[in-house]
Amino acid sequence: MRTRSCLLIACSLLSASAWAKEPPALLENSLGMTFVHVPAGTFQMGSDEAAETLARDYPQYPKDRYAQLFDEAPVHTVRITRPFYLERTEVTVGQFRRFIEASGYVPESEADGTGGYGYNAAYDPDKSERGDAFEGRDRRYSWRNPGFVQSDDHPVVNISWNDAMALARWLTQKEGKVYRLPTEAEWEYACRAGTRTRYQNGDDPQGMPDVGNGFDPDAAQLWPKWQAFASVRRDGYTFTAPVASFQPNAFGLYDMHGNAWEWVSDWYGEDYYAHSPTDDPQGPATGNVRVRRGGSWHTWALYTRSSYRNWNTQETRYPLVGLRLLREAESQ
């Protein structure tokens, strides 16, 4: 949430017309999505934590895991030159349903006939070809059914990057406002909300259950071979949680850590940070896979850090991956 106290002091010196130009802190759109004003600013993007430091604080992981995080370095200065509005929560099941009903859009999992992935208690990853944690692709699974119960206020999942883009395009056309996915830099800037720590509430992995829904002891009961990676404390949710169930960050954004992974607009480039422009980086010009950020209800704490990067093809649909939209601020 924007802190208004210092603004009040500053603005008390200004005229009433200056007040009128102050952008609203919150906006609500035609699908009932709420957007938070995020100011322009500069931040340090990425992480260059030493493997030894990570090994000390995340002792469960094999050593080679830490070396795989090289794409978070180097830490580099990024300037977000324009304020924007970011959705306060992940897109919910109810919001996505309203989009489908109003637009007639057919999500990729249904359009290509191959379905999505889902949780099935009877499914054994060890007996499957890919050893995947979820069953699929299967036509019984889609955003409508990830194999576990979701009410309308849960984050929609089994959504491809292409589906996310279709939602943004439709809203842009319908409302005459520019909607899009955040860039990877905008996403991390918004997630950090002024912090330099691993999480919005500090560096301690065991603090994760206070700010987001991750892989906790209840989830670990269903995937017992990953028990060692679960948080010590329960977060209250075995699968997805209703959005905004945890503490927001300093910008007033919820579930930037965990619940559902969030697609961003960038192609993934593992060495992109070494040559990223400072101002409003857009990611590589081409690529094979798109970036997703923030981790999910099924993600271990090492991978719900603010700087962690992961990716999938833009056709991927999975019970861990959803989205959050950005709405561009109109020029003042």
Ligand SMILES: [Ca+2]
């Ligand atoms: Ca959980």
Ligand SMILES: [Ca+2]
């Ligand atoms: Ca999230």
